[in-house]
Amino acid sequence: MPEKKLYEKPTIVRNMQGSMNKLAGARQRQQCGEIAGISVNELVKGFGSPLWVACEEELRLKYKNLYQAFSLRYPKVTIAYSYKTNFLPGICALFHQEGAWAEVVSGFEYEIALSLGVPGSQIIFNGPYKTREELERAVKLNSTINADSFEELYELEEIAEKLGRKVKVGIRINMKLYEANWSRFGFSLEEGDALRAAHQIAQSGNLTLSGLHIHIGTQILDKDIYRRMVERLLEFYQEITSQYSEITIEYLDVGGGFASSNTLHHEWISGEYVCPTFEEYADAICIPLTSEFSKAGHMPRLFLEPGRALVDECIHMIATLVARKDLPDGQRGLVLNAGINLLPTSYWYRFDIKPAATHNDAAGGGIAERVHLYGPLCMNIDCIQENALLPPLRAGEHLVIRNVGAYNYSQSWQFIRLRPAAVIITGTSVEYLRLPENTDYIMQLNRIPEHLAHRSG
Amino acid sequence: MPVIKNTLEIDERGFIFDPQTGSSFAINKPALFIMKELKAGLPLRSLQEALQKKYGIDSKIAKMDLADFVRQLTKLELLNPDKVSPLD
Ligand SMILES: Cc1ncc(COP(=O)(O)O)c(C=O)c1O
Numbered sequence: 375m376p377e378k379k380l381y382e383k384p385t386i387v388r389n390m391q392g393s394m395n396k397l398a399g400a401r402q403r404q405q406c407g408e409i410a411g412i413s414v415n416e417l418v419k420g421f422g423s424p425l426w427v428a429c430e431e432e433l434r435l436k437y438k439n440l441y442q443a444f445s446l447r448y449p450k451v452t453i454a455y456s457y458k459t460n461f462l463p464g465i466c467a468l469f470h471q472e473g474a475w476a477e478v479v480s481g482f483e484y485e486i487a488l489s490l491g492v493p494g495s496q497i498i499f500n501g502p503y504k505t506r507e508e509l510e511r512a513v514k515l516n517s518t519i520n521a522d523s524f525e526e527l528y529e530l531e532e533i534a535e536k537l538g539r540k541v542k543v544g545i546r547i548n549m550k551l552y553e554a555n556w557s558r559f560g561f562s563l564e565e566g567d568a569l570r571a572a573h574q575i576a577q578s579g580n581l582t583l584s585g586l587h588i589h590i591g592t593q594i595l596d597k598d599i600y601r602r603m604v605e606r607l608l609e610f611y612q613e614i615t616s617q618y619s620e621i622t623i624e625y626l627d628v629g630g631g632f633a634s635s636n637t638l639h640h641e642w643i644s645g646e647y648v649c650p651t652f653e654e655y656a657d658a659i660c661i662p663l664t665s666e667f668s669k670a671g672h673m674p675r676l677f678l679e680p681g682r683a684l685v686d687e688c689i690h691m692i693a694t695l696v697a698r699k700d701l702p703d704g705q706r707g708l709v710l711n712a713g714i715n716l717l718p719t720s721y722w723y724r725f726d727i728k729p730a731a732t733h734n735d736a737a738g739g740g741i742a743e744r745v746h747l748y749g750p751l752c753m754n755i756d757c758i759q760e761n762a763l764l765p766p767l768r769a770g771e772h773l774v775i776r777n778v779g780a781y782n783y784s785q786s787w788q789f790i791r792l793r794p795a796a797v798i799i800t801g802t803s804v805e806y807l808r809l810p811e812n813t814d815y816i817m818q819l820n821r822i823p824e825h826l827a828h829r830s831g
Numbered sequence: 832m833p834v835i836k837n838t839l840e841i842d843e844r845g846f847i848f849d850p851q852t853g854s855s856f857a858i859n860k861p862a863l864f865i866m867k868e869l870k871a872g873l874p875l876r877s878l879q880e881a882l883q884k885k886y887g888i889d890s891k892i893a894k895m896d897l898a899d900f901v902r903q904l905t906k907l908e909l910l911n912p913d914k915v916s917p918l919d
Pocket of ligand 1: 459460477500501589591592593629630631632679680681682683780
């Protein structure tokens with residue numbers, strides 16, 4: 375019997391002079407038929423498409439690698455997983471099994487942590503808006519609270535007074551380090567507000583300044599920004615501890631911000647090549663710390679609040695092509711069943727998108743098509759990626775949109791369609807992290823006033 | 832008369848040149864198979880069967896892919912203008 379040739383959709387593309395795509399053909403030939411050893415087809419058969427797919431082993435490995443990089447360089451390190459990055463309880467629980475604390479920025483996130491059995495004393499409560507009730511609970515449960523504003527400090531003073539005890543508080547600090555502006559979070563170092571906050575705490579009879587917190591942004595590709603940040607944080611540390619001798623800073627919390635290997639739209643080089651390693655970040659942060667504290671008797675604990683770097687590369691999305699479109703200007707579009715409401719970070723990232731099925735490579739006579747990848751929403755901005763180079767695909771074929779663990783599920787919104795399930799692969803087993811939404815779930819909070827409930831005519 | 836322009840140069844390595852417009856195109860292996868059959872004069876209605884046989888694919892896929900490919904050829908103006916309907 376003659377060997378059947380590998381078939382793919384017959385396709386013709388007009389040759390252009392020069393290459394319009396900065397990544398040229400570098401990626402077009404790869405495929406992704408499996409996620410953590412489970413075939414994409416099988417996953418779709420069992421759980422549908424689109425589908426979020428998390429890989430347990432990779433998540434655990436990321437955590438271990440990050441912890442190891444820092445704990446080898448500084449003796450007192452605690453990682454608090456940033457819930458907002460992906461608050462699927464199964465994901466949070468996994469990191470808690472590894473030893474992580476919870477970093478939360480709302481009462482809602484705080485409750486998820488409690489429901490997972492995290493003791494209040496292992497929750498770091500951050501964020502620009504904490505209600506009175508949320509703060510009071512956090513105080514009672516001995517959480518680490520990093521205050522964001524003078525208003526919050528007054529609130530905490532009142533709570534301390536009411537409870538009749540001293541309350542420990544950290545302050546979030548911001549400083550100008552690079553172009554991005556994070557100056558609305560916490561107290562400005564340059565404006566002197568950080569010092570004023572320390573002063574206010576020192577003056578108050580019932581607050582104790584116990585920590586300094588900073589979070590300098592996200593997807594920080596330049597590790598040296600961390601080094602500069604730590605150096606300035608230490609200068610501030612010196613300033614306040616020499617001014618207020620009664621202060622003992624128990625912790626320095628340097629936030630999150632470590633990058634994943636995803637590629638930002640403006641980058642010409644793939645993110646894999648520009649993303650610093652955990653060791654490089656750890657050097658940038660721990661070298662100034664150890665040189666400061668190795669001579670001192672006291673060594674504050676180092677808190678890290680990573681999100682993106684832990685989850686982004688360990689969760690992928692399967693989507694399916696539903697239609698092809700020839701655009702009037704000669705370009706081609708593919709409509710997928712997953713839109714920007716599920717993948718909001720497509721606004722920042724040029725995702726690594728691979729077909730699940732094997733296609734011919736150039737040597738085998740294959741070609742790449744330049745296509746725009748659209749979602750299924752009825753709005754113009756629903757474009758997951760422009761100018762993707764993919765082998766010829768037909769409706770029904772699955773694609774894997776890789777490395778979408780951070781800020782996609784947690785920022786996804788229900789719009790037009792119901793949101794899909796999330797699963798986790800552990801060895802050879804696949805289990806739900808979240809069931810697919812259904813109409814009852816979405817509609818349960820709605821009420822129809824009686825006078826609107828009857829159709830006229 | 833073939834369905835595609837008879838002036839098209841079809842290279843075995845998946846390169847198509849249209850001397851009338853100066854445009855060139857890249858095609859994959861299955862498309863090359865189709866272009867060669869078309870140039871040899873195979874009518875479109877026989878092509879689906881030829882494609883199925885060559886690659887062992889089912890008729891639904893062959894039909895859908897072939898229709899899409901002919902649409903591409905139409906839009907790229909590679910069909911023979913003398914043929915009134917490319918879908919005969
Ligand atoms: C206070 C704080 N900590 C940690 C994080 C996690 O950041 P990343 O996902 O970049 O590590 C954030 C994200 O916005 C944050 O605001």
